[in-house]
Amino acid sequence: MRSVSTSSLSALAAALLLSACAAAPSGRPVASTPTAPPAPEAAPPRPAAASPQELVAKVDIPYDKFVLANGLTTIVHTDRKAPIVGVTLYYKVGSKNEPRGKTGFAHLYEHLFFGGSSNVPNFDIPLEAAGSTSTNGSTWYDRTNYIETVPTGALDLALFMESDRMGALLPAVTQDKLNKQRGVVQNEKRQGDNQPYGLAEYAVAEGLFPVGHPYHHSTIGSMADLDAASLTDVRKWFTDHYGPNNVVLVLSGDIDAATAKPKVEKWFGAIPKGPEVAPVAAGPVTLSAPISRDLTDQVPTVRLSRDWSGPGLNDADAAALRIGMHILGGLASSRLDNELVRGQQLAVSVTASAQTFEQASFLDASMDVKPGVQRAKAEAALDKVIADFVAKGPSEDEVRRAVTSILSSEIGGLEQVGGFSGKGATLAEGQVYSNDPAKYKADLQAIAALTPDAVRTAMSRWLGRPVYKIAVVPGARTEDGAKMGGWGDEAANPPAAAGKAAKAPKLAPAPRRSAPPVAPVSALAFPAIERTTLSNGIPVTLARRTTVPKLVLSIDFDAGYAADALDTPGTQGLMLGMLEEGTKTRNATQIAEEQERLGASIGTGASLDTSSLTLSALSDNLAPSLALASDVLLHPAFAQADFDRARGQAQAELAQAQSTPSALASRTMSGELFGTHPYAQPGDGLGSDTALAALTPEALRAAHAKWLRPDLARITVVGDVTMEQLKPLLEKAFGGWKAPAAPKPVKSLDTATPAPASRVVLIDRPNSPQSVILAGRVLPLTGRTPNEESLMLANDVVGNGFLSRLNLDIREEKGWSYGVRSGISQATGPVTMQVMAPVQADRTGDSIRAIIADMSALPTKQPISAEEYQRVTDGAIRSLPNDFETNAQVLAAIVKNDRLGRPEDYYVKLAQTYRGIDAKRIGGAAAQYLQPADLTWVIVGDRKIVEPQLKALGLPVEVRPAPSVAGENESEGASE
Incomplete structure (x- = not known):
């Protein structure tokens, strides 16, 4: 991709909006347990759900x-x-x-x-x-x-x-x-x-x-x-x-x-x-014998993979392999999850998938080995699960669950007309690969018609061939990525030397053409918002949209990772993660299987300010989906065995974050900026090694009672449902939930933050071909400060977007980075401004100087141009209809408005607001908030390359080692 990749955007969002850790006092009194509707004595009968054929009938893109x-x-x-x-x-x-x-x-x-x-x-x-x-x-x-x-x-x-x-x-x-x-x-x-x-x-x-x-x-x-x-x-x-x-x-x-x-x-x-x-010949290849390869890398744990090439997307086996690999390791209740993560507890994560291309596919199954587990034992268990599945095939219920979950996802994809995965891409790929824009429909019909025997036959045919085994093991990296990815015979046929080719002739100019004008853009038609209150006082907001027969729902609590300042770092993240690990009547597998049958998806997570449970559901299956979500939220078991497994997975996630340069920079930055403020908590919710080790099931029960209570909750729904249909269902699911007598906990978001100071924290990560630069400062603002749209527009000029000054300079002009971004957090409390720049290692110092120069130029040396002003104002106004194409986008906007105390019509009036902001106000916001003075710089890179480049900056430099990522399971002899 020519702009920042998805993984890079995720890392950037973490760096710009989240914060890292400082331990808070423990031993605070906890709230009494809120009264929830009584849990049923036994799991309810399996709910009726729409058939795969009924779901396929809902997927249609006429053309x-x-x-x-x-x-x-x-x-x-x-x-x-x-x-x-x-x-x-x-x-x-x-x-x-x-x-x-x-x-x-x-x-x-x-x-x-x-x-x-x-x-x-x-x-x-x-x-x-x-x-x-x-x-x-x-x-x-x-x-x-x-x-x-x-x-x-x-x-x-x-x-x-x-x-x-x-x-x-x-x-x-x-x-x-x-x-x-x-x-x-x-x-x-x-x-x-x-x-x-x-x-x-x-x-x-x-x-x-x-x-x-x-x-x-x-x-x-x-x-x-x-x-x-x-x-x-x-x-x-x-x-x-x-x-x-x-x-x-x-x-x-x-x-x-x-x-x-x-x-x-x-x-x-x-x-x-x-x-x-x-045309090129590019079909699958059958290895003559199994092959094994080890890669040593700076990773936290051993990753074992099993790979085969498979058929292309037009092959008769493509649908069966997609479903088979989904059952093996894609479902939340997959064979690998049930056996290796929840069962024998040999893995902290597993996955399997069929990545299918026009003429061939990559069939992959992998596991991240749990620290302390012998590699040989993990290898044997992984191979046995695969072999048993290939030999015996799936059950009828597994096939139906896998098919329903995929079809539900496909229906959700119909919301978008464009983009990389919307209806336009679906039609284009059918034409390009199969000469049939409606190929998606044939594929879905083939999936809906699958039987267990058809899946078993395809899996046996393709996974019964010799396997390619790869293991990535912790240690110093021994391979050089710069020498990988090419044709493969470079040793015998070295490529031509750079710069030796003859100079290309100048081409004649093309005929002149002029760009057509842009017609007026319609005003934003934001969905009508309805509000009501459940009998227990929980406010409910609904925006009805009927584009697809689905809806999204979120239950948001005034808690978030900042709440860990009143508990132990990592508490909210682990507590929320455990909600799906078991209730008083359902275990984790049963919860996952029921979602899959319903075509529903329940998720839990948090931001700095908010802890949330989200539900994506088919409208036809809303009642049973809400019943399941209610059980997950109100009746978690926090069983010791489930806790031990979930904590081990959280510890593995933490090790992964500490070995990922952008995540490590983010975790470091928030602690440097916020000191003892609640926002100094790790923005990934993972706490610290010490804190995770200290947590107990009892601590999570106390946090659940303390923070997930109806008087801290709001429910927001967007999608294909009426308020008349919705409210009784919500009342049945959540209306009987009563708040405890104890007062609501309060986060101290007005705690002072450290005074800004220019300095560099260099985290030494040897053998890094890039340095991750993260610069930040706490601004004298909160997310509830009104009329700060001029600051957001100023940030659009400076660093937010492909055409921002930072990105055009460091990426497009200098070619030192794949993407540079700046962001203004919109937390409820103190706001931060941060800049992230992953740059080639030998340009680290030059990139910092460029960032300083580009930021300081606005507005005095280089005022906002007419082109920039028009882009960030008129462009933003014209893009408003695009910004709310999906139910999830609308839901996020409503939730943000409520959290920040904005009026309900904030987005409807945003165009008018932008039109009232002139270039002078944008420049004034840049002068006040976006100058490079007093920035804290966190750099994750190779010290021997980076540190000499920092001497000319005139800033104090503190060097720290990167956290150790060598896992306990890096050798065959590791203990169990």
Whole structure:
């Protein structure tokens, strides 16, 4: 992907919004136990649920299709729920099309596609200013795709821009752009390689497929091939693969075929057809014998994986393998979970999946071994579960549960018209891979029709072949990610030296075209909000939406990780995590199985301020889903055996966080910024090693009674249900729950925080190809401070978004990072400003200086420009309809408004608010809150490379070792 990856965004969100740990006094008195509805004496009978066939009938994406004379295939799906259109393009070229010496080219070109074409100097600026969201692209083995979701009035602009880079890109691709994007891609590779277990993906592909197989080398390619890429090379790559006859365009949303066809013809019709792309042979490979490989890495515990190549997505066995692997290790009640995590307790986590591509698939099952368990014992147990499942197959109930959970997820996906996984992508992939936009329907029908014997037969056919075994074991990293991911025969056929190619000739300019204007954007139509109160005083908010037959519900408590300041660090996280580990009438497996039968999903979690239980449910199954959620929330067992297992998993999560550079930086930063304030608690909810070791089931029961009480709760629901239907069901599930007599606990969010001070904390993590830079300061604001939208807009200019000054400078101009971001937290109490920049290790000091210079330039040295002002104001206004496309987005907005004390119509009036903020106010907010003085800097990187670069900064530097990540199970002789 050309912008920050999902994992990077998650890490960034943790760094920007969450906080790290400081132990708080313990031994506080606890509240008396609240009165809950009595638990049933026995588990209720299994609820009736919609059949798989009934669920499949609800999944429908009608479409029209036409093909231009130049071969461009266009698919149109009409969905009028919002004035937006998803624009999705799939180019039928991916890394499998790359020859020797050219690995990484498809992905590199994806990045170049955003660098501007002949008539569009920068692809992002006009689209973001027009209100586009999810403006992005990605590359995989079989394809390269580009997405944007735009207001209906900006559709012509999007089509103009997409057609210009399809038909007039090459004259704008310069050596300078190639060099910069090469640097960005190489930092994307470093960022992935720098993660725990980050090299395993290379090893799996290398082990399953021989040298020269199209799925052998990684999509991101090798450093050597990227270094050697010349301007002539990348130009030829474009002309060979990017013609309109090799593209599928999908328009989904507020559009119809009659309107779309003349627009597509106007913008794309004159682009000449390109050469036909030759097909590649890329089927599955059967190993001649089992293979084993060990990788030593800076990881907290041993990870054992079993891998096979499998068939492509059009194979008759694809559906059965998807369900079979889901039963093996994808379901919460999977075979691996039940046997290795809950049963023998040899693993802290397990997974299995079929990652299916056009011509082959990766079938993987893995376990993270519990510390203290002998590796040989874990290996034997993993292999036995797989062998038993392959031999005997699943039960009828397992198949139905797996099918229902997948179908429920597919129905939820129908909410989005665009994006990487919405209806546009679904139709495009059917056309690209199967010449059938409705392939999704055939796939779902095949899944719904599966029998246990069909699953057993497919699993036996494919997992009965020789296996590739890989183990990642704790220790000093011995492999070099820079040398992995390529063709595989570099020793015998070294790539061409960088910079030796002849200079590419200058190309003639493309014909001039002008961008069309953006039509006015409709005002945001936020769903109507209804409110009521249950008999026990719990407020209920409903926003009814009928787009899909599902709903989302959250029960939010005024607690969160900050509540651990009154208990023990890690209490809230472990207590919430244990709610699904067993009630007085159901064990963890029964809870998981019941969710799967219902097509429901119950989750628990927290932020700094709020502890939550969430429920996603099919509308038809709401009553039994609420009954299950009520039992989970009100009647947890906190059994000793379940506690021991859950705490072990939390300890493993903590070890993983401490070995992940971005997570380690985040945990460190919050303690440095907040001192003894409640927000100094670990923002991941994991506490500390010492605190987790001290927790007991009794402590969790006390915390449950103290914090999860009806007078600290709010219920919010968004989806396909009426208040008349909803309230009686909520009353039955939660109305009998009474608050205890003890007063509500109060978090001291007005506790003073340490005075800001400029300093550097360097955490030494040897062998890190990147440094993670995290800078932060507590602002003299709280989340309830009114009228701070000008600060949010100033942050959009400085660091929030692809076009922010920090990202354009350090990523796009200098090529030192895969992405730089800044953020303003919106906690209820004190607000922080933080900047995260993962950068190549040898540019750590230079990147800090660039951050300081870029932040200090606004507003005095470099005032906000007219282009920036228009982008962050008009662009934000025009994107509002996109921001509330899904039920989950609407629910999050309502919950935030209630938590921060905002008026109910906050988002409806937000456009008016933005229009009232001028550039001077934005600059004033930057001058007051976003200057680099007094920032605390946390750097996680290799000390020997980084520390010499810090001397010229003139800041005090404290060096700390990274936490040890060597697991107890790193050798065969470890004790049980």
